[in-house]
Amino acid sequence: MSALVVGQLVAKHGLLTAVRGVSFSVKQGEVLSVVGANGAGKTTLFRTLSGVHSIDSGGIFLHDEDISQLPAHQRVRKGLAMVPEGRRLFVDMTVRENLQIAGEHGRSGSWVLDKVVAALPALEPILNKVSGGLSGGQRQAVAIGRALMCNPSVLLLDEVSLGLSPIAVEGLYQSLEQLKKSKETTMIIVEQDLNRAIRFSDHLLCLLEGKVALSGRSDELSHVDITKAYFGLEAEVLNA
C-alpha cells in the first residue's frame, strides 16, 4: 500500500516554475531519497508536500486522502511531518519545550518524549537547555526528535546532514537506520551525499530542473545512470 502518492505536482516561485509535473509514490515503511543538483527543485518539492509552499496544480495523497489543499498544520495532524532545511528550531525555548510543542499539536501515537529520547540519545543531556545555544548535530537531533513527536506516518527529511561533522552525520544515520528497521515510518530524504543516499534508501528519485529525470530501486540503478540524470548529460560526454 502506498503511504504517499504525488501526481503531476507543479509549484511556482513567482514567475519561475520550480517543480514541473513531478509524480511518484512511496510504499509504507520504505525510504525514498530525492537527489538532484542545486536548484533542481528538491526543497520546493518538500515545502509543497508539507504545505508551507502553495501548490499550483497536481495532487498529494496521504494514505489515499487528498491533502493538497490543507494548510501545513492539518497535514501534520494527518501524519505528514517534515524536518525543514536549516532545522528551524524555536531558538528561545528549551529542547524539552520544542519537543513538547510538537507532542501537543501533532498527531497522537506511540512517539512520546521518552521514546524519542531513547531513539535519539543525544537529546538526553540537553533536554533543559535553550535550543539556540546548541551545536549543529544537537540541533539536528532536536529537529528530528521534534518531527517524531508529531507521530508521522510519512517523514520528510531535508538535508539532515548539511553542515554537520562526519561523526555527527554517522550518529544521525545510525538513529535513522533504527527508525527504518522498525518499518513504522515512511521516510523521504534529500541527501547531498549520493553514496549515502543510495545505501540508505530503497528507492531513488533524481530531479533535474523541476522534473523527474530518473527513478527506480536504489540497488538496481547504476552509478553512471544516476550521474547522467543528476547532471542531465548524455552518455557520450561521460565516456569521453
Next chain:
Amino acid sequence: MLDSLIQGLLLGGYYAMLAAGLSLMFGVAKFINLAHGDLAILGAYLVLFGVDWLGLSPWLAVLLSLPVMALVGWLLQKFLFTRTQAAGFLLPLLVTFGLGAVLQNGLFGVFGSDTRSLANYIGDLSWDSWQITNELSVGKLPVMTFAMAIVVLSGLQLMLSFTRLGRSIRATASDPEAAELNGINSHAVHRAVAVIAMVLTGLAGSLLAMRAQVTPYDGPMQLIFAFEAVVIGGIGSLWGTLVGGIVLGISQSLGATLISSQWFQLTGHLVFLAVLSVRFYGTIVHQRGGWWILIKQLAGPMTRWSSQASIKAKATKTRIKNR
C-alpha cells in the same frame, strides 16, 4: 520629588497595561496596530455606555465590556489584520491608521464630543487616598491600577511560560512556519493573541475612564504612550513593557513637577526619542568596537597608529565573542 516619583511609578502601571496588548501583537505577529489607542478608547466608551445608558454598575460594565472587546479582537484579526499581514509592512500601517480614523469619528458620531468619565460612578475610589506621611499620599485608584497591572502581566507571563497556548504563542512568535510544521495553526494563534490583546486594551481603557476624562479623539495620544512604553522597555518582553511604562510614567511626572506642567508629555517624548537613539547608536558603536575606540578614531591623527592597532585587536575580540 518623592511624591512625583511615586505618582509616576503608579502611572507606569497604567501605561504597562495599555501597552501590553500592543507589545504582544508586535512581539508575536510583528504587527504594529496604529489603532491601538483608539481601541482602548473604544473599551472606555463601552463601559461608559453600560453605565450611562444601560444603568449597570461600573464594575459589572467593565466585566461585560471585556468579552465584547475579545470579540472585536477576534473579528479584526480574522477579517482585517490577517489580510494585511501577508503583504509587507506598508499595508498594516495604512489599514490600522485608517481604522483609527473610523473609530475616532465613529465614537464621536455615536457619543458626541462631550468629555466623559467614570469617576462619578465609582464613588470614593476616584479621589480617595492613603496618607503615608504628612506630605505624602497615594491615591487608591492609581494603586489599584498598578496592582492590577502587575497581576495581569504576571498572569500573562505565567500563561506564556507554562501553558499549551503559551507555548504555541511563543513558537509562532519565534518562527510561524516552523510552528505550522509542528501542527500549530498559526492563524488561530494570531487570533488568540488579538483576543488577549484587546481584552487587556479594553481593561486599560476602562481604567483610563475611571481616572480621567475621555473624548473620542484621545486614542492617538494613548497609542503614542503605549508605543513609547513598549520601545523604552524593549520589544518582545512583558516585563520590559512594565519597566518601559514605569520609566515613561516617572519621566512624565518628574517633567511636570520639576519644570512645568506643559513638560508632562514633552519629557516622555524626549525620553522615548533618547532611548531610540541610544539603542541605535549603541549598535553602531558596538560594530565599530566600542565607545572608547570610536572616540579615539575621532580624536585625529595624533593617536592614529595606536588606535588602529587597538581597533584591530578589539574587532577580533568582538568577533570571537560573537561566536
Next chain:
Amino acid sequence: MKQFVQVNSAAFTTERWYQVGRPALLMGALLLVVLATVPFWSSGLVVDKLTTLFVYILLAVMWNLLAGYAGLVSVGQQAFFGLGAYFALRLVEMGMSPYPAFFVGALGCAVIALFISVFALRFKDGEFAIAMWVTAEVIRILVMFDPIVQGETGTSLLVMNQYEPEFRRNSNFWFGLVAMAGMLGLVLWLINSRIGAAAQAIRDDEEAANSVGIRVMRVKQIIFVVAAFGCALAGAIWLASSVTFQPRTYFGVQWTVFMLFMVLVGGLRTFEGPIIGAIAFFLLQEFLGDYGVWYLSGLGVVAILFALYVPNGIWGELQQRRGLHLLPTGVRLKLMKKD
C-alpha cells in the same frame, strides 16, 4: 570555447520619459497657464476653492513621494505642515512681508527636516512611522511654548488683513499655484532622476540597494527634505487663506489621514495618482463634508477598502487595465519594425 552575447542594438531605440510623455506634459503646462488666469474671469469662491485644492494636491504628492517612492510611511507629516505655518507667522512677526516669509519659512522647515532626518531615518517601517508622530508632537509642544502662539489659543496672521480681500485671495491663489506647479515639476524630475530610481530600489530592498553602491541615507534624506519642504509650503498657504493659527489644528494627525486617503485612493507609486486622489478628496469634502464625523469615518473605511482591494488606487487600476500612461517614468525600449 567562448561565447559572446551580443545585444542587437539596431532592433530597438530608447525613449526617455519626457519624450513619451510630451503630449501629457504640454497638456499639463497648458492647464497650469489656464489656471493662472482663473482669478481674472471667475468668482472669488472658485478661486478660494482652487487654492484649497492646490494645498491638497501638494500634500498628497509629498506623501506619495515619501511612502510610495521611498517606502517611508510617516504619520508625522503634520509636523512640517504646522511648522511651515508657524515659521511664516514668526518671520512676519519679525518684519518680513508675508509671501517671502512663506517661502523662507518653508526653507527653514527643510533645514529642520535635514536635522530630523539624521535621526528619524535610522528607523524602519513602523518605528519610523511612530517616531515621526512623536516628533510632530514634540514640535507642537515646543511651538506652544512660544508666547506669540499663546498655548492652545493660537494666534492670527493679522498682517494679511491689511491687504484688500480681492488682492489677498488672488495672491494666495497664485502663490499656491506656483508652489504646487514648482513642487510637481521637482517631484517629476526627482522620480525620473537617479535619485528616484535609487529610492525605489531602496524601497524594494534596502540591503540589495546598499550592496550595489546606492548611498541609502543620502537618497532617503533628499526625499525626506523635499517632502518636508512641500508640506511646509502647504501649511503656509493654508495659513495665508485661513489667517488663524491654532497649534492643535495645524499639528493635528488628521492631515496625515487626509494624505493617506488621497494617495491610497488615487494610486500609490504613480505620479498622477495623488493628484487624482486629491481631486477626489476635494470633491468629497465639498459634497459630503457637511456630514461631519460620519463623513470622516467613511473616509477611513474607503481608505481601508482601497488598501485591501484596490491597492493600486484609481490611477493604478486604469494604468493596468487600459495600459494608460500619461507620464511614464524611466526609459522604455521601443522595438523597431523589421524590414
